[in-house]
Amino acid sequence: MTGQLEGQSIGIVGGGIGGLSAASYLASEGADVTLYEQHTDVGGVAGRIEADGFRFDTGPSWYLMPEVFERFFAHFDTTPADFYELVRLNPNYRVFWTDGDSVDIPADTDGARSVFESYESGAGDALEQYLEQARETYELGMDRFVMANRTRIRDYLSVDVLRSAKAVRFLGTMDEHVSSYFDNPKLQQLVQYTLVFLGGSPYNTPALYTLMSHVDYNLGVYYPMGGMMKVVDAMEAVANSQGATIHTATPVTDIVPDTDGVTLTVDGTPKRHDRVVSNAPPAYTERELLPPGTVNRKERYWEDRTLGPSAFMLYLGVEGPVDPLAHHTLVLPTDWRPHFEAIFDTPQWPERPSYYVNVPSRTDPDVAPDGCETVVVLVPLAAGLPDDEQQQQQFRDKILADLAEQTGVDLREAIRFEQRACVSTYGEQFNKQQGTALGLAHTLWQTGPLRPGHRIPGVDRVYHTGGSANPGIGVPMCLLSGEHVTEAVVADSTDARLSGRSPLSRGV
Numbered sequence: 466m467t468g469q470l471e472g473q474s475i476g477i478v479g480g481g482i483g484g485l486s487a488a489s490y491l492a493s494e495g496a497d498v499t500l501y502e503q504h505t506d507v508g509g510v511a512g513r514i515e516a517d518g519f520r521f522d523t524g525p526s527w528y529l530m531p532e533v534f535e536r537f538f539a540h541f542d543t544t545p546a547d548f549y550e551l552v553r554l555n556p557n558y559r560v561f562w563t564d565g566d567s568v569d570i571p572a573d574t575d576g577a578r579s580v581f582e583s584y585e586s587g588a589g590d591a592l593e594q595y596l597e598q599a600r601e602t603y604e605l606g607m608d609r610f611v612m613a614n615r616t617r618i619r620d621y622l623s624v625d626v627l628r629s630a631k632a633v634r635f636l637g638t639m640d641e642h643v644s645s646y647f648d649n650p651k652l653q654q655l656v657q658y659t660l661v662f663l664g665g666s667p668y669n670t671p672a673l674y675t676l677m678s679h680v681d682y683n684l685g686v687y688y689p690m691g692g693m694m695k696v697v698d699a700m701e702a703v704a705n706s707q708g709a710t711i712h713t714a715t716p717v718t719d720i721v722p723d724t725d726g727v728t729l730t731v732d733g734t735p736k737r738h739d740r741v742v743s744n745a746p747p748a749y750t751e752r753e754l755l756p757p758g759t760v761n762r763k764e765r766y767w768e769d770r771t772l773g774p775s776a777f778m779l780y781l782g783v784e785g786p787v788d789p790l791a792h793h794t795l796v797l798p799t800d801w802r803p804h805f806e807a808i809f810d811t812p813q814w815p816e817r818p819s820y821y822v823n824v825p826s827r828t829d830p831d832v833a834p835d836g837c838e839t840v841v842v843l844v845p846l847a848a849g850l851p852d853d854e855q856q857q858q859q860f861r862d863k864i865l866a867d868l869a870e871q872t873g874v875d876l877r878e879a880i881r882f883e884q885r886a887c888v889s890t891y892g893e894q895f896n897k898q899q900g901t902a903l904g905l906a907h908t909l910w911q912t913g914p915l916r917p918g919h920r921i922p923g924v925d926r927v928y929h930t931g932g933s934a935n936p937g938i939g940v941p942m943c944l945l946s947g948e949h950v951t952e953a954v955v956a957d958s959t960d961a962r963l964s965g966r967s968p969l970s971r972g973v
């Protein structure tokens with residue numbers, strides 16, 4: 466602890482990954498931190514369902530970029546191993562295409578090379594070159610910008626960055642970049658599917674995000690035994706160990722900053738803090754929680770953003786085996802463009818959906834009762850899509866029939882527990898703009914300095930953290946977001962002290 470925020474009272478709205486991370490970092494600087502979470506559990510979309518012996522992670526299930534988790538825990542003199550056992554998956558994942566073909570992507574890159582070569586002569590070498598480019602981009606991007614929290618436009622204009630950016634055709638789309646390496650559409654899909662993690666498509670995500678291929682092919686795909694909920698438990702324990710106070714079932718309805726501090730309305734009661742970090746979605750924080758007219762943005766700023774997908778989620782406890790589903794399975798039409806169009810261009814329920822099936826019980830039998838499996842199906846959908854009960858039911862039937870047809874696994878008679886989430890769940894339960902599950906997509910115009918930052922234009926003492934702020938979507942990025950917002954709070958508090966304004970105010 467460096468104590469740079471000693472004596473400051475900081476309120477945090479929301480206990481998602483970004484909020485928990487911020488709570489830990491801010492408390493480690495000596496701040497008196499109080500986190501208010503509206504739900505009975507922390508974790509946000511990284512939630513959990515525990516019922517009838519089945520344990521489901523409701524949101525994230527791919528543990529990627531282990532070094533970022535290490536970095537978080539190391540700051541508090543712990544390691545992930547103090548809290549959970551991490552296993553590397555092999556294969557990384559399995560793909561079923563709708564033409565009857567299927568393939569495993571092995572954890573080792575030599576194995577992946579052979580797979581690529583079997584689809585296209587020369588594609589093994591092309592994969593090696595592609596991944597080398599992805600590694601360089603990742604290292605440059607993480608070292609220079611993401612880890613270092615450099616989000617100003619001038620940070621992006623230095624000579625070596627521009628040179629490297631040119632090499633990856635920074636301004637082009639992933640689709641253009643990838644098709645310069647591979648002709649076979651299946652191979653293109655195998656290096657592009659990770660864009661869905663970023664809330665984007667190959668057609669609207671800049672080639673910079675080729676770095677995601679380094680993340681899965683080179684760095685590997687991991688699983689924390691017990692599920693991602695173990696990561697949330699670990700983060701909550703770290704926040705507590707740093708002295709943060711966490712209140713659950715306490716919704717915040719107003720954030721009112723003034724010259725001396727910020728008043729939150731928590732369950733109808735005013736709570737006074739020197740500064741506030743909001744982990745609630747930025748659009749909702751700015752339009753619903755802050756007083757009207759306080760934020761200095763163009764009127765249509767939020768309407769004009771590109772939202773990442775929402776999701777249709779099925780949480781299924783099933784009896785009996787689910788072979789040949791792997792821990793991570795993707796079911797993909799050979800032409801997936803119509804599904805992306807149904808998400809980003811002409812919102813509608815997809816005719817021929819691409820989807821992801823997660824069966825953590827393949828690695829971790831403890832998450833399901835004996836003889837059973839825990840199955841989660843995720844279908845990306847357009848944010849804002851109407852999702853009445855009848856529509857959801859029809860889509861559920863369609864997906865289960867499709868899964869049986871494409872993989873041979875017919876779950877319909879084996880389901881012992883079932884729960885769903887859809888567009889309205891993310892909108893109503895998490896206050897996400899139009900029910901986007903992931904937040905702002907990582908388009909070129911919503912990346913780096915062009916993405917909402919931690920500071921809010923025109924508003925002092927209130928900050929954003931989480932997936933729709935910098936650096937972006939995903940558990941690792943939200944861990945970093947909590948670190949970076951703390952740097953902003955420390956810098957502003959120091960400035961206030963140096964300029965003679967008191968950074969402190971009295972508690973109510």
Ligand SMILES: Cc1cc2nc3c(=O)[nH]c(=O)nc-3n(C[C@H](O)[C@H](O)[C@H](O)COP(=O)(O)OP(=O)(O)OC[C@H]3O[C@@H](n4cnc5c(N)ncnc54)[C@H](O)[C@@H]3O)c2cc1C
Pocket residue numbers: 478479480481482483484501502503504507508509510511523524525526527528529715716717718744745746776778843894895896902903930931932933937938939940941943
């Ligand atoms: C279905 C799904 C699958 C995903 N898969 C992966 C994956 O495999 N790997 C990966 O790394 N990432 C994945 N992600 C992305 C990742 O989970 C998110 O980017 C990350 O968890 C978002 O964290 P956040 O900090 O933005 O907070 P959120 O999860 O959005 O949490 C914000 C919190 O604020 C609370 N809140 C909101 N309003 C209020 C209020 N007024 N008062 C009090 N509290 C409030 C909410 O209840 C919530 O707890 C997935 C996301 C989803 C939805």
